[in-house]
Amino acid sequence: MNASFQITERLENRILELSATEGGPFYLYDTEIIQQNCSRFLSIPYPAKSIHFAMMSNSTPQFLEIISEAGLNIFVNSRVHLEMAMQLGYHGEEIVFAASAMDETTMIEVKQSGAIPILDSIGQLNKWFALYPGTGVGIRCNIGELVVPKRTLAGYFLGKESRLGLTLDSISKLEGNPNISGLHIYVGTNITDINYLIDCYNQVTKLVGLFPGLQYLDFGGGFGIGEKTIKEFDIETYGQRVSRLMSQVSEKTGREIKLILEPGRIIGVNSGYFVCKVVDIKDRNNQQMIGVNASCVQFPRPLFYPDDAFHPVMILHKNGYSNGKSGMASSIYGCSTYSRDFLARDIVLPQASIGDIITLGHAGSYCAAAHTDFLGFPKAKEFFL
Numbered sequence: 001m002n003a004s005f006q007i008t009e010r011l012e013n014r015i016l017e018l019s020a021t022e023g024g025p026f027y028l029y030d031t032e033i034i035q036q037n038c039s040r041f042l043s044i045p046y047p048a049k050s051i052h053f054a055m056m057s058n059s060t061p062q063f064l065e066i067i068s069e070a071g072l073n074i075f076v077n078s079r080v081h082l083e084m085a086m087q088l089g090y091h092g093e094e095i096v097f098a099a100s101a102m103d104e105t106t107m108i109e110v111k112q113s114g115a116i117p118i119l120d121s122i123g124q125l126n127k128w129f130a131l132y133p134g135t136g137v138g139i140r141c142n143i144g145e146l147v148v149p150k151r152t153l154a155g156y157f158l159g160k161e162s163r164l165g166l167t168l169d170s171i172s173k174l175e176g177n178p179n180i181s182g183l184h185i186y187v188g189t190n191i192t193d194i195n196y197l198i199d200c201y202n203q204v205t206k207l208v209g210l211f212p213g214l215q216y217l218d219f220g221g222g223f224g225i226g227e228k229t230i231k232e233f234d235i236e237t238y239g240q241r242v243s244r245l246m247s248q249v250s251e252k253t254g255r256e257i258k259l260i261l262e263p264g265r266i267i268g269v270n271s272g273y274f275v276c277k278v279v280d281i282k283d284r285n286n287q288q289m290i291g292v293n294a295s296c297v298q299f300p301r302p303l304f305y306p307d308d309a310f311h312p313v314m315i316l317h318k319n320g321y322s323n324g325k326s327g328m329a330s331s332i333y334g335c336s337t338y339s340r341d342f343l344a345r346d347i348v349l350p351q352a353s354i355g356d357i358i359t360l361g362h363a364g365s366y367c368a369a370a371h372t373d374f375l376g377f378p379k380a381k382e383f384f385l
């Protein structure tokens with residue numbers, strides 16, 4: 001299995017330059033692609049909207065500066081990321097903070113920051129209202145009983161199999177509470193099926209009438225590129241459909257309800273490349289086994305999602321790029337002794353040689369941000385075009 005990707009001359013030249021000077025593996029991001037992804041979300045026609053980049057997908061400061069300059073707000077789920085967001089200049093409602101099992105210290109910090117809080121259970125609401133009676137909060141809704149939940153990358157985010165959000169029963173107990181200012185849903189991750197997203201949103205809109213103080217609907221993130229078969233998420237069609245839905249909600253409610261979105265993966269995924277070098281090659285089980293000067297802890301999606309992570313590969317030979325359309329069964333393994341240290345498995349690649357440069361695509365989201373100290377390799381450096 002393999003898929004090719006296009007690379008600009010500018011990018012190729014920079015990869016060659018950096019490979020000549022860098023001793024280790026590195027990430028390279030195309031700034032223009034990040035900016036284009038941001039502006040596609042900002043072009044969603046519904047006027048009362050706020051687009052919050054999900055920082056967990058890429059928390060590299062330079063990446064965040066690009067996001068902030070492009071005009072996106074921010075979504076965080078931890079105190080460290082909240083503090084980083086504030087240092088970057090985000091404040092108040094430019095920040096959405098959603099988490100589960102928030103302790104009191106976290107709640108106090110969130111309140112002091114002025115961020116929009118999204119809570120995950122009745123217990124969390126009780127704790128919040130004890131600290132801050134009469135203040136507005138959003139609730140994460142698990143509307144799994146109203147839809148047929150679909151398994152997405154990393155499992156179920158709706159229904160009985162998800163640990164997250166308030167069930168319908170809990171939500172209905174809050175009916176009439178004037179301090180519920182928003183309803184939040186996170187349908188799943190890496191979704192390309194717009195119908196599923198809109199169907200789930202539709203169910204959430206049915207709860208709007210329960211809450212007289214409602215100000216916003218937060219439909220979370222989850223916009224994807226698919227795994228193995230790479231698809232382009234159609235933001236334009238999505239934008240039209242979500243805008244139509246929001247206009248209907250606002251009309252029915254008699255006031256403008258704000259739309260909040262929290263895209264993560266889709267903002268960076270196709271902007272980033274992970275680059276490493278071939279150090280050793282061996283044959284094993286009729287496969288070309290390519291050993292590189294990097295470990296899966298530096299490029300961790302294949303470690304976290306061994307069955308699903310898919311990153312197109314290019315090999316830069318001395319005579320130029322090859323995207324592996326023809327070739328032999330291959331795997332790319334890391335330089336530790338850890339048995340699961342693979343960067344790609346069971347793909348088709350042309351014959352590689354020691355010293356070739358390997359570029360893995362779709363490496364701009366949940367890659368650098370997921371670095372782990374396990375095995376003892378340094379965080380790969382990150383560069384921006």
Ligand SMILES: Cc1ncc(COP(=O)(O)O)c(C=O)c1O
Nearest residue numbers: 054189221222223262263264265
């Ligand atoms: C509540 C919430 N919002 C947004 C995101 C970003 O999701 P994605 O990268 O799938 O767009 C996540 C990721 O887990 C999340 O949990």
